[in-house]
Amino acid sequence: MKSLSTIINPSRFSKYFKKEMRENRKQLLSRSLIMIAILCAFSLITGLGESSTYNRYEEFLINHPNSTVDDAKNSLYELYMHEPFTYNDEASANCLSIFVFGFPIALIICASCMFESMSTKQKKIATLMAPATQFEKYLTRFFTYIILPIFIYIAGCLIAESLRFIIFSIFYPTGDIIRFMDYSDTIKDMLIKDNMLFHTIVLYLLSFIAEASIYALGSSIWPRLALLKTFAAQCIISFIGIVTLMIAAISGAVEKSAKTIGAIAQNLSLDIEFTTFMWLLHISLLIFISINFTIAYFRFKESEIIQRM
Amino acid sequence: MIEVKNLTFSYSRKKAPVLNNLSVTIERGKVCGLLGKNGAGKSTLLYLVAGLLTPQNGKVLFNGKSTRDRDPETLQDIFIVPEEFNLPSISLKEYVKINAPLYPRFNNEDLEKYLKMFEMDNDFNLGALSMGQKKKAYMAFALATNTSLLLMDEPTNGLDIPGKSQFRKFIAAGMSDERNIIISTHQVRDIDQLLDHIILINDNEILLNHSTTEITEKLIFKNTDDPQIIASALHAQFSLYGNSVILPNNENAESELNLETLFNFAIEKPQLIKQTFNQSTQTES
Numbered sequence: 001m002k003s004l005s006t007i008i009n010p011s012r013f014s015k016y017f018k019k020e021m022r023e024n025r026k027q028l029l030s031r032s033l034i035m036i037a038i039l040c041a042f043s044l045i046t047g048l049g050e051s052s053t054y055n056r057y058e059e060f061l062i063n064h065p066n067s068t069v070d071d072a073k074n075s076l077y078e079l080y081m082h083e084p085f086t087y088n089d090e091a092s093a094n095c096l097s098i099f100v101f102g103f104p105i106a107l108i109i110c111a112s113c114m115f116e117s118m119s120t121k122q123k124k125i126a127t128l129m130a131p132a133t134q135f136e137k138y139l140t141r142f143f144t145y146i147i148l149p150i151f152i153y154i155a156g157c158l159i160a161e162s163l164r165f166i167i168f169s170i171f172y173p174t175g176d177i178i179r180f181m182d183y184s185d186t187i188k189d190m191l192i193k194d195n196m197l198f199h200t201i202v203l204y205l206l207s208f209i210a211e212a213s214i215y216a217l218g219s220s221i222w223p224r225l226a227l228l229k230t231f232a233a234q235c236i237i238s239f240i241g242i243v244t245l246m247i248a249a250i251s252g253a254v255e256k257s258a259k260t261i262g263a264i265a266q267n268l269s270l271d272i273e274f275t276t277f278m279w280l281l282h283i284s285l286l287i288f289i290s291i292n293f294t295i296a297y298f299r300f301k302e303s304e305i306i307q308r309m
Numbered sequence: 310m311i312e313v314k315n316l317t318f319s320y321s322r323k324k325a326p327v328l329n330n331l332s333v334t335i336e337r338g339k340v341c342g343l344l345g346k347n348g349a350g351k352s353t354l355l356y357l358v359a360g361l362l363t364p365q366n367g368k369v370l371f372n373g374k375s376t377r378d379r380d381p382e383t384l385q386d387i388f389i390v391p392e393e394f395n396l397p398s399i400s401l402k403e404y405v406k407i408n409a410p411l412y413p414r415f416n417n418e419d420l421e422k423y424l425k426m427f428e429m430d431n432d433f434n435l436g437a438l439s440m441g442q443k444k445k446a447y448m449a450f451a452l453a454t455n456t457s458l459l460l461m462d463e464p465t466n467g468l469d470i471p472g473k474s475q476f477r478k479f480i481a482a483g484m485s486d487e488r489n490i491i492i493s494t495h496q497v498r499d500i501d502q503l504l505d506h507i508i509l510i511n512d513n514e515i516l517l518n519h520s521t522t523e524i525t526e527k528l529i530f531k532n533t534d535d536p537q538i539i540a541s542a543l544h545a546q547f548s549l550y551g552n553s554v555i556l557p558n559n560e561n562a563e564s565e566l567n568l569e570t571l572f573n574f575a576i577e578k579p580q581l582i583k584q585t586f587n588q589s590t591q592t593e594s
Contacts, residue, residue, distance in 0.1 A: 012381060014409075019407040023397040122395045128361055131384040132413045305361045306320060 007135050016132040017069075020140050028144070035106060040206035042098045043160035047168045050091040054172045061174045068069065069175045087154040089179035091161040094183060095164065099157045107250040111212035112219050114141050119223040124305045128152035134301040141300075142293070178228060199278040206285040220299040310356060311335040311458065311489060316367035318350075320572060326365070327353050329513040337457070338486040339520075340503055343493040343511035344572055351493040352392070354462050354510065358491065359389045371458060374435035385412055388456045392463040398436025399448060414455035419483075419550040427472065440449045441467045446562055448476075452483035459483075459490045465499040473499045501568035505563060509575050516575045516582055521566050527585060529556040544574035557585070 022026070060072040067075075069087045086264075116125045117203040127137065161181045218230025248254045312332040314375050327350040335341050345351045356362045360376035360383070369376045374383050397404065409415040424431055427445040438446060444467050449460060465473050480490060480503055494498055507524065509517035517524075528543070529570040532550040539545045542554035553570045575582045 002503065006380060009381070015410045019411065022403070022407050072494055092498065120395075122391065124388060125361060125391050126395065128379065129359065129384060129387070129389055131381050134379065136381075260391055304362075304363055306354055 007133055008139070009133075009136070012132055013136045013139065016130060016136055017140050017143075019130070020144065024144075026303040032152045032156075035152060036159055039099065039102065039153075039160035040163050042102070043095050043164040043283045044106065046094045046098060046162045047091045048092070050089075054108070054168070054177050056075045057177045058172050058174050063176075067175075070178055072175070075082040087176070089177070090163070091164065091168070092179055092181045095157075095161055099160075103153060104211060106153050107146075107147060107208055107212040108215045109227060111155070112230060114145040114296070115219040116221045117141070118220075118300070118303060119221075121305055124303065128305070132301075134303075135297070138297050138300050142216075146216065149269075157221065177224070195275060201283075201286075202282055203278065206282055206289070210285050210289050210292070213289045217292045217296045217299075220296040229274060310337055310372065311491075312370040313354075313358070314370065316354075316357060316364050316369065318353060318362060320506075324494055326513060328357070328364075328510075329508075330367070331515060332367075333518055334507075334510060335489055335491070337489060337505065338484075340480060340484060340490045340492065340502060341506040342568070343491055343506040343508050343509060343510070344390075344495070344497060344568070346576065347495065349510045350513065351495075351510060352462050355389070355462055355491065357494045358458075359387060359558065361389075386456045387458045387460070388412075388452050388454050388460065389460040390444075390453045390464060393468060394443075394447060396435040396438075396443055396447060398434060400434050404435055405450065408450070409454075412454040412456065415455055416455055419455065419580050420449055422454035423452050423479055423483065427475050440471060441469055443473075444468060447473065448479070450590045452479065455488070457488050459480060459488065461490065461492045461560040463494050463496070464492060465494065465496050474533055474586075476500075478501050495570040497572055503564060504568070507571075509572065511576055511579060516579050517586065519570075519586060523586075524562070524571065525558070525564055525566055527558055528571070529558045529562050529564045530554075530570060531556070531564060543585070544570065544578065545575055546570060 009057060055155045057072045060076060061067060061126065064071070064075075068175035109262060117123050128139065165178055165180045172178050214234065215226065215230050218233065222229040248257075259293065310369075311334070313331060316328055317326050318328045322511060331354070340449055342488040343351045343562075353362065357364055358371075359374060360369070360379050363377060371383060373385065374380060376383060376387070405415075405417065405420065409417070422433060423444070427449060429442065429449070433446075435443065436448065444464070448461070448464060448537075451461075465476055468476060476499065480492075480500075484490060492504070494500060506520045507517060508515060532548060532552070532553050534551045535540065536587060538556070539552050539554060542556050544555040545552050547553075553567055555570055556575050558564075
């Protein structure tokens with residue numbers, strides 16, 4: 001049996017990791033800065049989109065010096081609202097939506113770069129001949145292109161939101177119109193009270209990590225233009241799947257299968273609770289993610305300097 | 310020691326094998342020249358030795374371990390200088406700082422010595438170098454790693470005229486009894502005085518696998534215009550210094566190996582060269 005050091009050795013891994021990070025630092029830094037710059041741009045554009053609303057609040061607060069921003073909102077919307085409600089900075093909420101939907105895009109782009117060091121013969125030779133195990137090399141890439149981007153993305157969101165908050169606070173200093181994103185209460189609720197919200201968010205995160213794992217696998221198959229090629233492959237597979245389902249639906253096979261599955265479930269008295277169902281879904285996704293990353297590892301492990309499909 | 314055992318390799322199942330049932334053993338302490346025409350499989354053999362390709366059959370053992378396994382201990386002891394390579398845009402000092410720890414026998418003084426041989430200092434950015442300078446710096450680093458096996462693919466391509474003679478001195482300075490250097494090239498004039506052993510590949514097989522001493526013991530290389538000698542030669546070709554001929558060495562005469570003439574002889578008369586060396590091997594055994 002192989003000893004653990006033939007798979008991973010902490011000292012060797014750290015030397016290899018340092019080498020990869022330092023040799024590619026310019027590229028990694030420039031990509032991170034681009035990601036942060038895009039997030040900042042979206043954040044500022046979102047703020048600009050709300051500027052007419054801010055102007056109205058600002059004007060109200062100047063004209064009513066003893067009022068709060070909540071009073072301003074109730075006064076401005078009294079024609080439309082029956083009950084008083086508290087003020088929320090809409091730009092902050094819109095930014096959160098952008099950050100949430102931008103997360104999978106960023107993760108997919110990063111995952112598709114996971115094996116870009118195998119895109120040319122020269123790069124392949126340098127990667128494969130480096131004195132480290134293939135697992136250590138894989139782990140370095142996994143950390144650099146899957147784990148690290150998540151933290152950079154979160155940091156980018158905070159920077160973008162801070163920038164929006166600082167810049168718009170300068171232009172709208174009155175009252176409390178510009179607010180920083182604060183979802184600490186929501187997170188607390190999610191973790192303690194709201195089971196459904198917790199499961200929805202976990203499902204959301206796992207779905208996109210699963211999508212990223214597909215692109216990482218794609219990158220191990222097509223290190224060059226992995227993003228486009230994996231996307232095309234996904235489209236083709238989806239198209240084939242949809243066509244197959246349509247044919248099955250037309251021929252009545254879907255209805256028949258549904259009835260059979262329903263009958264089996266009824267016979268087995270399968271009465272799964274929502275929480276159990278969601279946990280099963282999470283576990284299935286985790287297995288799917290693990291399979292994709294494992295296949296990607298073995299493809300990388302068996303790599304040669306020539307491309308064999 | 311490198312043992313290539315019954316190696317067969319093809320780039321695709323449909324294509325004919327580039328190397329067919331090839332077996333070679335290279336002892337330690339040798340500078341080995343891997344010669345052949347374009348497309349003969351020199352670089353392929355080099356990559357197979359490095360474990361960068363998977364053979365259809367056979368294996369390559371380096372100190373008893375298969376190189377295809379790519380064990381880190383094996384990789385620490387092998388360095389390959391490909392014909393074309395990328396270097397990061399960082400200073401040499403930084404490159405050494407981050408790469409040298411991966412090679413336990415790396416010696417910084419050796420690096421300085423080899424760089425001096427190429428008339429280079431140690432304070433430059435790798436991204437700012439020309440291709441030839443990059444090659445010199447990379448080869449200096451490769452030799453300074455002191456790995457037991459150094460593989461070089463067309464190392465003199467891209468080197469300037471002084472660079473080629475510097476290269477010969479550089480290899481001679483870096484050679485020891487504990488290491489093997491395998492040089493794959495078709496530019497035989499650049500390395501002919503450097504080699505201890507020659508492996509000549511042609512049409513998927515090894516035509517010649519002998520030390521330079523063995524070759525000069527069996528063959529005489531000379532330049533002559535004497536028609537009688539030319540007529541009796543195993544091989545003759547026109548050169549600027551008269552006709553370059555190869556004669557059988559029946560009288561243990563000493564001559565200097567002419568690699569270009571030997572190469573042409575082997576390619577033109579493969580059966581004759583095989584016969585010459587097989588007969589001698591059989592007689593010896």
